[in-house]
Amino acid sequence: MHELLEGLLLPSFQNDLLLERHDGATLTIAGTRLAFTTDSYVVKPLFFPGGDIGTLAINGTVNDLAMCGARPLYLSSAFILEEGFPMESLRRVVESMRIAAVEANVQLVTGDTKVVDKGKGDGIFVNTAGIGAVEHGLTIAPSSVRPGDVILLSGDLGRHGVAIMAMREGLQFESTIESDCGSLWEPVAALLAAGIEIHCLRDLTRGGLSSALIEIAEAAQVGISIDEISIPVREDVIGACEILGLDPLYLANEGRFIAFVPEHATTSALEILNRVAVSSGAVKIGQVLENPAGLVTMKSRLGTERILDMLSGEQLPRIC
Amino acid sequence: MKYLEEYRDPVAAQQFADAIQRTVTRPWKLMEICGGQTHSIVKYGIDELLPKQVELVHGPGCPVCVTPLELIDKAMQIAAQPSVIFCSFGDMLRVPGSSGDLFSVKAAGGDVRIVYSPTDSVQIAIQHPDKQVVFFAVGFETTAPANAMSVFQAKQMGIKNYSVLVSHVLVPPAMEVILGSPDNRVQGFLAAGHVCTIMGYKEYEPIAEKYRVPIVVTGFEPLDLLQGIYMCVSQLEEGRHDVENQYARAVRKEGNVPAQQLVAKVFRVVHRKWRGIGEIAKSGLALSPEFAEFDAETRFGVSAYTTEEDSECISGLVMQGAKKPKDCAAYGKRCTPDHPLGAPMVSSEGACAAYYRYRRLRSDDLVNVGNNTHG
Numbered sequence: 215m216h217e218l219l220e221g222l223l224l225p226s227f228q229n230d231l232l233l234e235r236h237d238g239a240t241l242t243i244a245g246t247r248l249a250f251t252t253d254s255y256v257v258k259p260l261f262f263p264g265g266d267i268g269t270l271a272i273n274g275t276v277n278d279l280a281m282c283g284a285r286p287l288y289l290s291s292a293f294i295l296e297e298g299f300p301m302e303s304l305r306r307v308v309e310s311m312r313i314a315a316v317e318a319n320v321q322l323v324t325g326d327t328k329v330v331d332k333g334k335g336d337g338i339f340v341n342t343a344g345i346g347a348v349e350h351g352l353t354i355a356p357s358s359v360r361p362g363d364v365i366l367l368s369g370d371l372g373r374h375g376v377a378i379m380a381m382r383e384g385l386q387f388e389s390t391i392e393s394d395c396g397s398l399w400e401p402v403a404a405l406l407a408a409g410i411e412i413h414c415l416r417d418l419t420r421g422g423l424s425s426a427l428i429e430i431a432e433a434a435q436v437g438i439s440i441d442e443i444s445i446p447v448r449e450d451v452i453g454a455c456e457i458l459g460l461d462p463l464y465l466a467n468e469g470r471f472i473a474f475v476p477e478h479a480t481t482s483a484l485e486i487l488n489r490v491a492v493s494s495g496a497v498k499i500g501q502v503l504e505n506p507a508g509l510v511t512m513k514s515r516l517g518t519e520r521i522l523d524m525l526s527g528e529q530l531p532r533i534c
Numbered sequence: 535m536k537y538l539e540e541y542r543d544p545v546a547a548q549q550f551a552d553a554i555q556r557t558v559t560r561p562w563k564l565m566e567i568c569g570g571q572t573h574s575i576v577k578y579g580i581d582e583l584l585p586k587q588v589e590l591v592h593g594p595g596c597p598v599c600v601t602p603l604e605l606i607d608k609a610m611q612i613a614a615q616p617s618v619i620f621c622s623f624g625d626m627l628r629v630p631g632s633s634g635d636l637f638s639v640k641a642a643g644g645d646v647r648i649v650y651s652p653t654d655s656v657q658i659a660i661q662h663p664d665k666q667v668v669f670f671a672v673g674f675e676t677t678a679p680a681n682a683m684s685v686f687q688a689k690q691m692g693i694k695n696y697s698v699l700v701s702h703v704l705v706p707p708a709m710e711v712i713l714g715s716p717d718n719r720v721q722g723f724l725a726a727g728h729v730c731t732i733m734g735y736k737e738y739e740p741i742a743e744k745y746r747v748p749i750v751v752t753g754f755e756p757l758d759l760l761q762g763i764y765m766c767v768s769q770l771e772e773g774r775h776d777v778e779n780q781y782a783r784a785v786r787k788e789g790n791v792p793a794q795q796l797v798a799k800v801f802r803v804v805h806r807k808w809r810g811i812g813e814i815a816k817s818g819l820a821l822s823p824e825f826a827e828f829d830a831e832t833r834f835g836v837s838a839y840t841t842e843e844d845s846e847c848i849s850g851l852v853m854q855g856a857k858k859p860k861d862c863a864a865y866g867k868r869c870t871p872d873h874p875l876g877a878p879m880v881s882s883e884g885a886c887a888a889y890y891r892y893r894r895l896r897s898d899d900l901v902n903v904g905n906n907t908h909g
Contacts, residue, residue, distance in 0.1 A: 217872065383650060385650075452538070453538075456538065458650075459624075514577070514578050514579055515542055515544055515578075516542070516544050516547045516548075516578050516579060516580075516583065516756055517544060517548075518578060518579025518580075518582045518583065519579065519582075520576070520577065520579055520892040521891070521892060523871075523890070523891045523892075
C-alpha cells in the first residue's frame, strides 16, 4: 500500500494538497476552509462484535474529517452490491449507518447504488466521502509537527483488529472483544474549543499505531520516540495477540487516534481528552525529536531501544 | 497478564543481566536454536543487556526459513490447480519460490487459505467433498503432532480428498551439522523450548557429551532467555557440558509421549533438504508407508521436481551461525521484507527479518544498510 502510494498515486496526481499525505485534504473555496475525504469499506466479516460495515463506513469517514480538525457535515455513500446479497443484511447495514450518522451529527446527502453479477463482488462494498468545515486557523498536518511535540494516544489499542480476526477465524475467547469503532470528532472538537494548538492528528486504522507514527515521521522528517510501557493494551487483546502471533502496535483500530501537541499543552490536552468517553483512556506515549529523521524508535519495557518498521502486507499468523 | 507479564519484568531482567555480568570472565558464543527465540531477543533487545563477552548467534530453527525452495514451488504448482483448496500456516504464504509465492497463486485465483490448525483443513475437506484439500505440513517437532493428527483423523474417517505436502525437519541432526563443521563457532546452545515440550530433552544428552557443549532448554520470554543464557554461561565458566532445563514450566525430560507415539506412527525419519544448507541425513519426517496415500507429492505427481536456490542469498550460513544477516551484501538493499531473496527475510522468526525490523538504528547496521561496507 505504501509502495502503491509512493510509486504510483502521488507521482500521478501530484499537487500540494495530495502531497500533504493526510487523511483528507483541507482546501479553501470562496474563502471558506473545508476538509474533503473519501474511503471505501470492504471489511470481512460484514458484522462483528461492536459494529458492522455500516458503522465503519460512517465513522471511518467522519474520523478522517475529524483528523483534519474539521467538523464533519455532509457525507455521500455509494454501495456496490453483489447480486443475491440478502435484503435483510442490507437493511441492517443501512440502519447502522443511520444510527452512526445521527450520533456523529452528519447528514448523508447523496449516494449511488450499483449491482454486480454474482461472484463479481464480495456481498457488499461501501464507499463514503465527506465534507467538513474547518473552523480554526491551525494547519493540522504532518508539516506542522515540530521537535519537542508530545504524542498523545486516545486509548487502548487493538480491539477492532482482534474482534475482526477472532470473528474471521472462528476463535472464541473467555469474553467477547468488541471493536472500538466510534466517532472521534467529539474529543477533537473539545481540544479545539479549549484552544489547544494541535499540530497533527491521525486515526490508527489499517497498520495501527506503528504505521501512523512512521508515516508522520517520514512526512515531517522528524524522529519519533515512544515508550512501550506507556501504551495501553487490554489484557484480553494481549492474550489474543499472543495466541495469534500478532503485534498490537500494528492492529487496526476504528476509534483511536494520536494527537501531536506542544509540550506545554500536555496536561491540559490530556485532561480534556480524558473527560470525553471515547478518549477517556488518553495517555502520553512519546515525543518528537529532531533526529533520526524519518525513524520511529521505541523504548522497550526492558529499557532497550528498537526501531518500529512498516509492516509488509498483512500481519500473518506464525507457524508455532 | 498472568504468566506473561511476570516473564517480562524489567527489574528481574536486569538482575539476570547483572548475574551474567558477574559470572562471565571470557568470550563465549551461544546459539539460540529457535527463530521464536531470535525474534524475542531482537524485539526486546536482550543482546543489549548482555556483557560484550557473550555473543548470541542465531540458529536454523525457523520453519519457514528451512523449507526447501523446491517445496515452495511444488506447493505453488498444487495450489494453482482449480480442483484444489490449499491450506497453510500464515507465514508460509509470503515465502518466495522460484517465481512468486503462494500469495501470487491466490491473487491469480487459486484457493489458498490460512488455517490455524491442520485439523481445520480436515474439516474443510469434509465440507468440500468435490475438492482436493491439501495442507502444507512444515515445521519442526513442534508442529509434527498436530499435522500427524490431521492425517490420522483423515484415515480413520475415510476421507479421500485430504492430503499433506510434508517437509518436516528435526532439530538434533541440524545441531550435529553445526557442531561437526570445522568452522563451528558455537560453544553452547539454547535449545528450543517448544520443540522440547514435544520431544523432551533426552536426545540432547549424547550431543552434549559427544561435542562437550552445554545445552539449556530455554523458553521464549525475556526472562526465560536471560535465565537460559545465565545457565549456559555458568556451565561454560565451570567447564561443564550438561543438558539443563530452564523451561521447566512447559518441558519434561521425557516430553509429550502420546504426541511422540502419534508422530512415530504417521511419519518416518528420512534424509531432508534444508533451504540454504542442503541435505542433512535423517533430519526430516515423511509419511510412513501406512499413511502414504495421504502424500500430496504423489497424488499430484510433483515428487520428481527439483530446483536450485538463489546464489546471492547466504541464508544457509546465517542459519548455521557462521554469518550475521548484516554480513550479506543483499541485506537491506536487494533483500527486504517487501522483496525477500531468501526465507529468513520473510518470517518474523527469520533472523534477517528480525534484524531488519528491529535493529537498523544501531551504527553498525546503519553503515551496512547505507554503504554496503560488509559485503
